[in-house]
Amino acid sequence: MTDTTQQQVFAIIAKQAKIDVATIKPESTLKDLGIESLEAIEVIFDIEEHFNITFPDQQGANFDTDTTQSLVDAVQKALDEKAAEGEGSK
Amino acid sequence: MPTVPQMRRVVITGMGAISPLGVGAETLWQGLREGRSAIGPLRHPDAYRLRVKIAAQVPDSFDPTSNIDERTLIMLDRTSEFALHAAREAIAQSGLDFSQDELGVRTAVVVGTGVGGENTQDEQSKRLYGDNSPRAHPLTIVRVMTNASASHISIAYGLRGPTFAVASACASANHAIIQAAQMIRYGMADVAVTGGTEACLTYGALRSWEAMRVLADDTCRPFSINRRGLVLGEGAGIFVLESMEHAQARGAVILAELAGVGMTADATDIVMPNATGAAAAMTQALNDAGLAPQDVDYINAHGTGTQANDSTETRAIRLAFGSHADRLAVSSTKSMHGHALGASGALELVAVIGALRDGAVPPTANLDKADPACDLDYVPNIGREMPVRAAVSNSFAFGGLNAVLALKRAP
Numbered sequence: 001m002t003d004t005t006q007q008q009v010f011a012i013i014a015k016q017a018k019i020d021v022a023t024i025k026p027e028s029t030l031k032d033l034g035i036e037s038l039e040a041i042e043v044i045f046d047i048e049e050h051f052n053i054t055f056p057d058q059q060g061a062n063f064d065t066d067t068t069q070s071l072v073d074a075v076q077k078a079l080d081e082k083a084a085e086g087e088g089s090k
Numbered sequence: 091m092p093t094v095p096q097m098r099r100v101v102i103t104g105m106g107a108i109s110p111l112g113v114g115a116e117t118l119w120q121g122l123r124e125g126r127s128a129i130g131p132l133r134h135p136d137a138y139r140l141r142v143k144i145a146a147q148v149p150d151s152f153d154p155t156s157n158i159d160e161r162t163l164i165m166l167d168r169t170s171e172f173a174l175h176a177a178r179e180a181i182a183q184s185g186l187d188f189s190q191d192e193l194g195v196r197t198a199v200v201v202g203t204g205v206g207g208e209n210t211q212d213e214q215s216k217r218l219y220g221d222n223s224p225r226a227h228p229l230t231i232v233r234v235m236t237n238a239s240a241s242h243i244s245i246a247y248g249l250r251g252p253t254f255a256v257a258s259a260c261a262s263a264n265h266a267i268i269q270a271a272q273m274i275r276y277g278m279a280d281v282a283v284t285g286g287t288e289a290c291l292t293y294g295a296l297r298s299w300e301a302m303r304v305l306a307d308d309t310c311r312p313f314s315i316n317r318r319g320l321v322l323g324e325g326a327g328i329f330v331l332e333s334m335e336h337a338q339a340r341g342a343v344i345l346a347e348l349a350g351v352g353m354t355a356d357a358t359d360i361v362m363p364n365a366t367g368a369a370a371a372m373t374q375a376l377n378d379a380g381l382a383p384q385d386v387d388y389i390n391a392h393g394t395g396t397q398a399n400d401s402t403e404t405r406a407i408r409l410a411f412g413s414h415a416d417r418l419a420v421s422s423t424k425s426m427h428g429h430a431l432g433a434s435g436a437l438e439l440v441a442v443i444g445a446l447r448d449g450a451v452p453p454t455a456n457l458d459k460a461d462p463a464c465d466l467d468y469v470p471n472i473g474r475e476m477p478v479r480a481a482v483s484n485s486f487a488f489g490g491l492n493a494v495l496a497l498k499r500a501p
Contacts, residue, residue, distance in 0.1 A: 037362055041303055057141060057300075057307050057318075 005079065006072045012046045013068060026069035033068075040064040047071070053078035099349075100271045101500070103342045104186075104330030106179025107440050108172040110146035110323055110427050114179060118327075118427065118437065119444035122452040123473050127426045129309050129321050136293045141300050143307060145291055146323035146428025148172070165232055166242065167207030168289035172326035172433075173239035174246065177283055181247065184330035185342060186281065188247045198251040198279040199240045200270040201328070202262030202286035204432030205295070206236030206255070212292035239287050243328070251279045260392075262286050263327065263435030264485040264493035268351040270331050280336045286436035287326035296322070304396055310429075312393035312422035312454050313400045313468045315461035320394040323428025327436025334501075344500040346443045349480070350379025356490030363402040363486055368392075369409035371492035372482060376410070379496035381480050383414040386496075388451050388481040390438045391468075393422020394429055401463035403484065408466075419476065421469040425455035435485040439495065445478045446499045 003011070006026075014021035017033045024033065030040045040063045048054055055074060063071075107114060110128035111121035121128070131137075132145045154163060154171040157178050166174065181188075188194045210233040217223045232238060237255040244253045252273060256266040263286025270284035299305055299322060306319035337344055352374030356367030376383065392403055400422075408415045423441045430437055441452050450473055457470040483495040 037359065041301070044303070045301060054141070057303060057305070063303075 005076050008050065009047060009072045009075055010068065012050060013043055016043045016046065024068055026067060026072070028068050029066060030064045030068070036064045047075060051075055051079060053082060097275045098277065099334035099347060100274045100331050101334050101337050101344045102329050102346050102348060102443060103332050103337050103344060104180035104182070104184030105327070105345060105440055105443060106176035106183070107325065107327045107437060108148055108152060108175050109325040109327070109430070109437050110148055112149055113152055113175070115327070115440045118440050122423050122426055122441050123444060123448070123450050125426070125453045125455050125471060125473055127309065127455045129426070129428055134291065134293070134296070140296055142296050142305050142322070144309065144321055146321055147291060148325055162242065165229055167210045167233040167238065169203060169207055169209070169287050170233070170239045170242050172289055172324070173201055173287035173328060174242050176285065176287070176326040176328035177243045177246070180328045180330050181283065186330065188249060193281065194248040195250045196280040197249040198270055198273050198282040199244045199249050199253040200256060200266045200282060200284045201240040201243065202256045202258070202264070202266030202432050202436070203236055203239060204257065204259050204262050204288055205290050207234035207238060208290035208292050208295055210234050212294050215294070243283055249283060257432070258491045258493065259487035259489055260429070260431050260434055261485040261487035261491050261493040262432035264483065264495055265353065267329065267348070267435065267439065267495060268353060268493060271348050271351060274331055274333050280333050282331040283328060284331060285326065285328035286433040288431045288433040289324045290431065291322060291324055306395060309456050310395040310425045311456040311458070312391070312395045312425050313404070313461060313464040314457045315459045317395045317397065317400060319396050320424070321428045323430040323434070325427065325430045325433050325437055327433060327440050329436070329439065346446045346500055347498040348495060349498045350375045350377070350381065350496035352378060352492070352494040354492045356492070358490055360490070361488050363399055364490060365402050365405040365409055367490060368403060368406035368484070368486055368492050371494040372406065372410035372484065375482060375494040375496040379480070379498065381496055383411040386411070386414070386480045386482055387419060387476065387478045388442070388445050389418055389420045390442050390481065390483040391420050391422045392484040392486045393424050393454065395422070395424065399486070401461070403486070404464045404466055415466060418466065419451045419469050419474060420466045421452055421454045423452050425457070435483065435493065438483050442481045442483045442497055445481055446497060449477045450475050451478065
């Protein structure tokens with residue numbers, strides 16, 4: 001069994017925030033977890049590297065005020081799009 | 091406050107620019123005054139694989155060979171080409187002849203740049219790491235060094251006073267102009283050639299900006315609620331500064347007086363701006379110029395078009411100007427010439443000089459939806475004819491560095 005997308009994303013966030021992964025809830029924002037500004041951009045970068053995906057540029061919103069679930073959803077969307085393009089997943 | 095001995099007044103007698111609006115300071119000023127934006131599709135060999143799709147670039151009609159001899163040209167990165175061209179224009183306008191009277195010994199050169207010879211750095215890195223070439227071009231070092239622009243201006247005109255580069259990211263030009271002005275004020279030089287230059291739209295730099303996620307994908311909309319970030323630009327603005335007595339003694343045409351300067355650091359965050367630090371720099375510039383808030387008619391804002399800058403700068407202006415903030419015309423010309431980083435304060439000084447000289451404030455282009463957090467008069471979309479007695483020009487840099495100029499109409 002490989003970890004779910006959510007488990008993988010939460011593990012990346014936990015590492016950056018230096019917190020126990022069990023404390024991350026889907027409704028937590030990165031800001032709630034103490035991840036702001038450049039650190040939030042770093043989390044995005046770590047997620048992109050891990051899944052080999054590229055998030056579209058943000059639509060005026062801030063990653064640090066998005067919930068962790070919305071990040072997981074964005075990853076899943078990017079993975080689905082990649083699979084649909086026939087590139088397979090990493 | 092310590093008293094300052096015999097501080098001399100500083101005036102501007104020449105300006106030159108290479109900008110996304112074209113060649114020449116007047117070209118830039120007329121375009122800004124008319125509200126013409128030079129932001130367009132990114133022209134770059136790697137554009138097809140980049141996420142960033144727009145930029146404000148110097149048009150291809152700029153011909154570096156037009157004013158620079160071949161032997162000099164081979165030594166120049168694009169950054170220095172811009173600076174040397176703009177310097178030639180500024181010096182020609184000033185009417186100064188540096189071959190006379192040992193004037194060169196009393197002339198300083200201070201040029202701001204964020205990163206220096208980025209195009210050369212990028213090209214040579216590609217050659218070494220990408221193409222596995224065993225050799226770098228022998229002129230790599232002299233093209234890359236951040237002081238190259240200042241040095242080439244010095245060499246071209248025999249300017250032998252204090253000459254160096256200043257780097258403070260997006261505030262580099264204003265910091266450089268301030269150093270030049272201070273040297274004239276305190277008698278270290280009678281004349282200074284100063285400003286800022288930047289040409290860093292390389293594949294590597296563009297990828298790095300993408301990763302920071304601060305670039306707009308549509309256009310630059312400062313102070314508009316639908317703003318989506320900054321738009322990268324490039325160019326150079328170079329000015330001739332003189333002590334007022336030196337300019338008056340030779341009957342020079344004075345474009346404006348550089349009356350006061352302010353510099354502070356936020357000392358808070360490496361990227362998030364801080365209203366207190368920015369306001370303190372504005373207040374310092376006003377005090378230094380002997381201006382009360384109500385003497386000022388126009389602020390050329392830093393106005394990058396990022397969420398963080400525009401609301402913070404608005405708060406800072408309110409802190410520094412109090413109730414007079416509501417009577418100010420404030421505009422961000424980055425909406426038209428983009429964010430030229432280390433050159434931005436210099437391109438914006440062209441706008442400020444134009445505003446003081448011609449009694450016309452350039453607009454903030456693309457401001458189509460008011461933001462409750464940005465509640466000043468930003469001169470949306472259409473320039474305004476109005477007398478401008480004094481003006482302030484803001485530059486705030488990553489790293490929390492603030493540099494502000496206060497100017498008065500030519501006496």
